[in-house]
Amino acid sequence: MPLIALALWFMTREAPSSSDAPSASPGASEPGASRTAPAPSARPRASYDPADYARPVRAYAAEAGVSARLLMAILYNESYKPHDPKLERAWQRYKPEAAFGIANMHRAAFDATKRGRDFAHRRWEELPDDRGLAIEAAAWHLHDLAAQLPARRSGACTRDELLALGYNTGASNMLAFARGVTPGNQAQSYLDRLRNNWGKAGSALAR
Structure with missing residues (x-):
């Protein structure tokens, strides 16, 4: 019964749209990134606010x-569901292709991103318990997506917006949007939330 209730929660839950108006469009300047190494990852707390992870996001x-503001905005975009390790694993048993961690990363994306990196020995299954690892993997995934973007692009999306769409919909769709293809309803919804979260992300990094 608890698993059924959890499944119903995820199926009926819609990602909330932020009421915060963006102070600038994605791709604009952001607070300076710190080179200070992030503190060792702590076990997830009961409550979750992406702003609490500003330090590892910057690092x-x-x-x-990549843009720290973009990374933080993506964490806000992906905070629409509860990031409790037990709940994530329960949902993954119901839906094996579900994503893990506060950045909602799928297994294939994580395994491709970690190759040749400092966290190559880590496993996707660790993401719910290690939020620092989730942020690190998301940052390098954005790095890899950025390497695929063409220098000349068309369409209304900024570079950071295209990277966010690539994070959400995959590299092939990102490249299509970079050629001027109009995002579909789901991709546009993700983009709208990114723009709404842009100001919040900047404020979180400025703390």
């Missing part, structure tokens, strides 16, 4: 050469 974004 891992700097290491990967």
Whole structure:
């Protein structure tokens, strides 16, 4: 019965749209990234606020050469569901292809991203318990997506918006959007939430 209730919660839950208006569009300047190494990953707390992870976001974004504000905005986008390790694992037993961790990363993306990196020995199954690892993997996944973007692009999306869409929909769709293809309803919803979370992400990093 608890598993059925959990399944119903996930199936009926919709990602909330933020009421925060963005202070600038994705791709604009962001708070300076810190080179300070993140503190050792702590076990997840009962409550979760992406802003509490500003330090590792800044550090891992700097290491990967990606926008810390983009990474933080993605964490806000992916915070629509409870990131409790037990709940995530219960849902994964019901839906094996579900994503893990606060950055909602799928197994294939994690396994591809970790190759040749400092966390190559880590396992996807560790993501629910290690939020630092989840942030690190997300940062390098964005790095790998950025390497695939063409220098010349068309369409209304900024570089950071395209990377966020790539994170959500995959590299092939990202490249299509970079050619000017209009995002579908789900991709547009993700993009709208990213824009709504952009100001919140900047505020979190400025703390």
